[in-house]
Amino acid sequence: MPQWLFAFLAALAIIGALGTILQRNLIHCVLGFALVLIDLGVLFMGLGAVTVGFLQIIVYVGAIMVLFLFVIWLLNVQADTGVRGGASLGLKLLGAIAAAALAAELFVIFSHAPKLREVRTIAPSFGSVATLAHVLFSRYLIAFETTSLLLLASIVGAVALARRLAGQSAAIAALPPRSSARAAEARREVA
Amino acid sequence: MTPIIDYMALSAVLFAIGVIGVLIRRNVIVMFLAIELMLNAVNLAFVALGRRIGSMDGQVIVFFVMTVAAAEAAVGLAIIISMFRNRETVNADELNLLRW
Numbered sequence: 001m002p003q004w005l006f007a008f009l010a011a012l013a014i015i016g017a018l019g020t021i022l023q024r025n026l027i028h029c030v031l032g033f034a035l036v037l038i039d040l041g042v043l044f045m046g047l048g049a050v051t052v053g054f055l056q057i058i059v060y061v062g063a064i065m066v067l068f069l070f071v072i073w074l075l076n077v078q079a080d081t082g083v084r085g086g087a088s089l090g091l092k093l094l095g096a097i098a099a100a101a102l103a104a105e106l107f108v109i110f111s112h113a114p115k116l117r118e119v120r121t122i123a124p125s126f127g128s129v130a131t132l133a134h135v136l137f138s139r140y141l142i143a144f145e146t147t148s149l150l151l152l153a154s155i156v157g158a159v160a161l162a163r164r165l166a167g168q169s170a171a172i173a174a175l176p177p178r179s180s181a182r183a184a185e186a187r188r189e190v191a
Numbered sequence: 192m193t194p195i196i197d198y199m200a201l202s203a204v205l206f207a208i209g210v211i212g213v214l215i216r217r218n219v220i221v222m223f224l225a226i227e228l229m230l231n232a233v234n235l236a237f238v239a240l241g242r243r244i245g246s247m248d249g250q251v252i253v254f255f256v257m258t259v260a261a262a263e264a265a266v267g268l269a270i271i272i273s274m275f276r277n278r279e280t281v282n283a284d285e286l287n288l289l290r291w
């Protein structure tokens with residue numbers, strides 16, 4: 001990948017990531033994250049991982065992001081306070097400084113690894129479907145089969161958690177809801 | 192050609208942005224998105240280093256991370272739905288039932 005293309009994609013990824021955490025509207029957050037995911041998919045392809053790059057776009061943007069959008073639509077969550085509200089400003093500042101220190105520390109560690117600066121050519125078959133499938137179905141076969149069990153368990157778990165059981169929520173509903181005025185307003189509307 | 196260290200730097204920056212997102216936002220959906228952002232930053236590091244050593248293992252790990260992220264998103268969003276149904280909030284500060 002040429003340097004200018006990488007610089008463009010990296011800038012786009014950072015802008016999308018900042019948009020994800022700083023936007024007030026939840027839909028905008030999810031769309032900013034979708035931008036990051038597509039961008040990373042292109043970077044994967046540029047690194048020779050073509051199959052993983054396409055999987056990233058299909059699975060993440062096509063399935064997981066749609067799931068997020070669906071839940072936001074289902075909950076009908078209005079725009080929240082954004083970065084304001086919640087913890088105090090000092091704590092947030094401390095968190096931001098700590099995270100920046102983490103990034104700087106990682107970068108110092110990487111910059112002390114001289115082999116990372118070399119550029120290495122790879123075989124054209126690197127990252128193709130056939131190569132990936134060969135590794136996946138030989139050395140990682142058991143892990144691959146275990147993921148099917150994981151997905152089955154998570155499907156059952158998600159359905160069980162999201163299902164409304166009769167009488168199940170009665171005990172929890174008896175607790176005083178500490179929600180905002182918006183919830184109280186909604187309840188008044190229903191009544 | 193771009194050296195691998197540039198990819199690692201981008202990965203570190205994205206991971207830090209994800210950490211900041213979890214720390215400064217109180218909306219559980221945005222916190223969840225920030226966690227996914229951190230997973231993706233690590234994925235980028237896996238693919239870049241896998242290319243550096245010429246091994247497919249990094250990409251296979253990314254494949255598994257994607258699968259786990261899909262399972263995590265399904266279960267996590269189901270928890271958020273169930274939480275919203277009971278407490279009518281997605282603000283993490285208001286979910287303090289188990290707080291001592």
